Amino acid sequence: MGPFILRRLFFLIFVLFGVSVLIFGILMSFSPERRAAAYITTPQQAKDLPRLVRTYGLDDPFYIQYGRWVGEVAAGNLGWSLVAAQPVWTAFWMYFPVTLELNLYAAPLIIWFGIWLGTRSAIHRDDWFDHLSRVFAIIGWSLPTFLFALVLLMVFYGYFRMFPPGIIGDETALYIMNHPESFSRYTGMVTVDGILNGNWRVALDGLRHLVLPVTTQVIVVVALLMRVMRSGMIEELSKDYVITARAKGADDRTVHLRHARKNALIPVVTVAGQLVAFSMEGSIAVEVVFNRQGMGWWLAESATQLDMPVLMGMCLFMGLVFVITNLVIDILYAAIDPRIRLV
Amino acid sequence: MAVDWEKHPRLRELRFTLIKIFRNPTAVLGGILLLGFAATAVLAPVIAPPRYPDSPYRMPRKGYSPIPKPPSETNVFGTTSGQYDIFYGVVWGTRTAFKIGLFVVGFAAAVGIFLGTVAGFYGGLVDELLMRFVDVVFAVPTLVLAMAIVVAFGRGLENIMIALALVVWRNYVRVMRAGVLTLRDKDYVQAARLMGVSDVKIMLRHILPNAIYPVLVIATMDMGSMVITASFMSFVGLGAPKGYADWGQMVALARNYIVGPPEDPLRFWYTIVIPGGCIVLFVLAWNLIGDALRDAFDPRQRRR
Numbered sequence: 203m204g205p206f207i208l209r210r211l212f213f214l215i216f217v218l219f220g221v222s223v224l225i226f227g228i229l230m231s232f233s234p235e236r237r238a239a240a241y242i243t244t245p246q247q248a249k250d251l252p253r254l255v256r257t258y259g260l261d262d263p264f265y266i267q268y269g270r271w272v273g274e275v276a277a278g279n280l281g282w283s284l285v286a287a288q289p290v291w292t293a294f295w296m297y298f299p300v301t302l303e304l305n306l307y308a309a310p311l312i313i314w315f316g317i318w319l320g321t322r323s324a325i326h327r328d329d330w331f332d333h334l335s336r337v338f339a340i341i342g343w344s345l346p347t348f349l350f351a352l353v354l355l356m357v358f359y360g361y362f363r364m365f366p367p368g369i370i371g372d373e374t375a376l377y378i379m380n381h382p383e384s385f386s387r388y389t390g391m392v393t394v395d396g397i398l399n400g401n402w403r404v405a406l407d408g409l410r411h412l413v414l415p416v417t418t419q420v421i422v423v424v425a426l427l428m429r430v431m432r433s434g435m436i437e438e439l440s441k442d443y444v445i446t447a448r449a450k451g452a453d454d455r456t457v458h459l460r461h462a463r464k465n466a467l468i469p470v471v472t473v474a475g476q477l478v479a480f481s482m483e484g485s486i487a488v489e490v491v492f493n494r495q496g497m498g499w500w501l502a503e504s505a506t507q508l509d510m511p512v513l514m515g516m517c518l519f520m521g522l523v524f525v526i527t528n529l530v531i532d533i534l535y536a537a538i539d540p541r542i543r544l545v
Numbered sequence: 546m547a548v549d550w551e552k553h554p555r556l557r558e559l560r561f562t563l564i565k566i567f568r569n570p571t572a573v574l575g576g577i578l579l580l581g582f583a584a585t586a587v588l589a590p591v592i593a594p595p596r597y598p599d600s601p602y603r604m605p606r607k608g609y610s611p612i613p614k615p616p617s618e619t620n621v622f623g624t625t626s627g628q629y630d631i632f633y634g635v636v637w638g639t640r641t642a643f644k645i646g647l648f649v650v651g652f653a654a655a656v657g658i659f660l661g662t663v664a665g666f667y668g669g670l671v672d673e674l675l676m677r678f679v680d681v682v683f684a685v686p687t688l689v690l691a692m693a694i695v696v697a698f699g700r701g702l703e704n705i706m707i708a709l710a711l712v713v714w715r716n717y718v719r720v721m722r723a724g725v726l727t728l729r730d731k732d733y734v735q736a737a738r739l740m741g742v743s744d745v746k747i748m749l750r751h752i753l754p755n756a757i758y759p760v761l762v763i764a765t766m767d768m769g770s771m772v773i774t775a776s777f778m779s780f781v782g783l784g785a786p787k788g789y790a791d792w793g794q795m796v797a798l799a800r801n802y803i804v805g806p807p808e809d810p811l812r813f814w815y816t817i818v819i820p821g822g823c824i825v826l827f828v829l830a831w832n833l834i835g836d837a838l839r840d841a842f843d844p845r846q847r848r849r
Binding site for chain 1: 680681682683684685688692696698777780782783803810811818821824825828832833
């Protein structure tokens with residue numbers, strides 16, 4: 203397994219290199235002045251762009267500029283974000299916890315709900331439950347995330363006045379600002395910080411703002427998982443070992459959950475990478491609509507305001523997450539399925 | 546010439562597939578929905594005669610007030626923020642949706658099928674290089690990469706379409722190549738080769754028709770999902786200039802009016818629900834058909 207991980211780490215470096223060249227190449231189509239913004243670290247510097255173009259040689263050939271950019275990134279300078287009015291690296295740590303929090307709640311729900319729905323609808327194949335959950339899945343599949351989020355907001359915020367948009371209510375935000383000594387922001391995640399400080403009011407307020415975003419994320423992403431789980435389970439249930447188990451007198455529960463489901467989970471692991479990608483895309487729409495200042499919101503905002511250093515950094519970050527996820531999936535795959543050996 | 550459906554094995558299978566699809570109620574529903582949309586798109590100039598014949602995608606407006614007006618006799622579906630006629634926008638937006646789907650999927654599938662077939666069939670260094678490149682492109686989520694390309698090329702619906710096409714071809718290459726790889730060393734292909742059939746002919750007549758089905762399924766599904774992604778980019782503000790008949794932009798126009806005045810919070814529902822409903826139904830239609838195609842083509846489920 204050692205050489206396998208080593209090879210994959212090499213692959214990771216290769217992919218990150220590729221992604222950076224690709225994105226750098228795409229963004230090279232901008233005028234040198236626009237690209238000069240990537241090297242700005244303070245608002246004062248923004249005033250003399252032409253000088254920056256000369257200083258940083260933005261008219262140089264591609265490979266020279268690319269080499270220089272890699273050097274900067276290696277030195278920890280990802281550039282200046284116009285949207286955040288902060289260096290990209292600093293801003294990243296401000297936005298990251300917001301997105302992490304959303305997915306920290308959504309991911310377990312997606313996994314649990316998807317596996318449960320898929321298993322049940324395979325066991326009760328062509329039953330009303332199966333039809334209902336398939337209709338649910340195909341509708342979830344057809345719903346654009348941003349639209350679903352808007353409709354939820356319209357109904358639950360507009361009509362029922364229950365779940366407001368944003369990350370945190372004004373009162374709670376003021377409270378946190380006014381009590382820096384008794385409320386420390388350990389993680390930047392509202393609910394987690396609330397619990398760590400033993401402050402239930404803050405935690406509950408954070409949770410109240412999370413209900414609709416998490417619901418949106420779960421319903422839109424769960425469809426894929428449910429579909430894969432269902433077809434895997436149907437296939438497993440028709441195999442010989444299931445008949446053997448039944449012949450030995452095993453009850454339904456043992457056959458379904460202990461034998462078939464375990465095997466049906468194997469193909470599910472392979473779509474985990476796709477689920478992560480969906481969750482990243484979903485976070486963008488969810489954060490834009492619910493006005494949560496996380497990475498997705500930052501990215502969308504950066505795209506409309508041509509904030510290129512952010513786009514560069516974000517593509518690299520997502521590439522990193524994606525490749526690491528796939529590595530973990532491959533290792534998990536071998537751990538779950540003893541027939542697979544990583545060499 | 547009379548076609549003998551029973552004799553030719555490929556035609557027999559095609560007939561079986563068609564019967565299987567038409568017996569599937571969800572596919573029929575999807576087909577009806579799709580026919581409705583197609584008819585709307587084709588007949589758009591008749592259903593909603595353009596006020597500006599030179600630029601028919603420009604939505605006519607009745608004033609400049611930002612507050613939407615409810616359905617009336619002159620504006621059947623009401624007007625959205627900026628007094629753009631929702632009915633007109635929805636009708637011409639259907640054309641926009643088809644344009645997006647057909648262009649993106651058409652380009653991506655053509656490139657993907659070509660590269661996937663050639664790479665899978667010949668293998669070697671070109672295959673290796675191509676697939677490593679695909680690995681790199683795959684590392685960035687569709688929406689993020691497409692957004693970066695749109696930013697670089699400049700805003701606009703055309704650029705959204707080009708960006709999506711430049712991103713999603715990667716899916717087709719992988720699927721097509723995987724299909725070709727499983728067929729390349731089959732006995733019937735070897736036999737054809739021994740008989741001296743040219744490579745091009747083997748690819749076109751013996752491999753492509755058998756490896757194309759998974760591509761057809763994802764192409765059908767993508768017709769819908771590309772419209773979702775494009776409409777989100779329009780929604781964010783990367784799309785066509787204001788007033789262009791595009792469902793995503795119509796939702797964006799209404800964004801500040803999702804919550805009405807306190808005494809009537811759902812007053813402006815039509816500004817979101819009508820264009821949004823069009824997106825959902827359009828995507829649903831393609832997904833229902835795609836789902837039926839998948840069931841019909843899946844060898845494990847085919848003869849049951």
